[in-house]
Amino acid sequence: MHTVGRLIAVVLFIAVLVPGVLLGRAWWLAAGRRSVAAGSVELAEPTPEGTQALQRQAQHGRRLRRVGLLLGVAGVVGSVVLLAEASVFLWVPVLVVGLLFGVLLAEVTRPGPRWRTAVPPRRPHQADQISAWLVWTMRAAVLAELVLAGALWRDGELPDGVAWAALAVPLLAWLMAEAALLRALLRPLPAVGADVPVDEALRTWTAHLVTAAVTVMALLPLGALLLVAGIDPTRVSEGVDLLPVALVAGGFSALTAGLAVAVFLLTWLRPVRANAPALAG
Secondary structure: OHHHHHHHHHHHHHHHHHHHHHHHHHHHHHHHHHHHHHHHHHHOOOOHHHHHHHHHHHHHHHHHHHHHHHHHHHHHHHHHHHHHHHHHHHHHHHHHHHHHHHHHHHHHOOOOOOOOEOOOOOOOOHHHOOOHHHHHHHHHHHHHHHHHHHHHHHOOOOOHHHHHHHHHHHHHHHHHHHHHHHHHHHOOOEOOHHHHHHHHHHHHHHHHHHHHHHHHHHHHHHHHHHHHHHOOHHHOOOOOOHHHHHHHHHHHHHHHHHHHHHHHHHHHOOOOOOOOOOOOO
16 A cells, blocks of 8 residues: 555656646747747848847846846845844845846836837737747746745744745736736837837747746745645655645746746847847857
């Protein structure tokens, strides 16, 4: 009986890891969308307004990401002042959160292109910019993290400060991402056809950057919280208990998926360019 129980636990552990693998594959496929969007820009000859939009977007992104780095450094200094040596394990998470907020700030405050828009206004569908599966996975990850953090806080398993951070940071990041997605969706298309590939590439970059940033900010704390819940001694019994196995497997799956999405996020930080050969590798 114990052998069968262990076999079921192993199968359950592997099954819970599958969503993380699928998410990594979806982001790997999104890299193809990036190549197509960048290649379309290289194949067209943007107008002076289109070239200026690319330059302004790249400068704006770099500037705000530096602000995010400064926010992360300020957060590290603040944690040292408030928690002293107890903050040593918070330096990396706080710095990462600051950098990700820099990415979100850059996208939600993107300056609008100065080209003429189409009359009557025409707007693309979100499916033209990013896979709906990635967007809804981001939303589901944020919701799961908020629900789990609230449940652990209610049960007294999280200190107040940690609980507030686990609730406020992903929620604020998600609201910023939704605002950036809405801006990218509602902005009218340009009137000149040569600027359309530039516009599509900029929208594609924004959608993927904010989705990846929020997904990382939701999955990493979700994985940590699932591990905390899974290794709770009160949930472990003498027999084969599948709930702790599922929680621990879910924690590892969320952590590995979050790290995988972070790798893809780094590739999307490279700005859209129009001065290189099309589809150059």
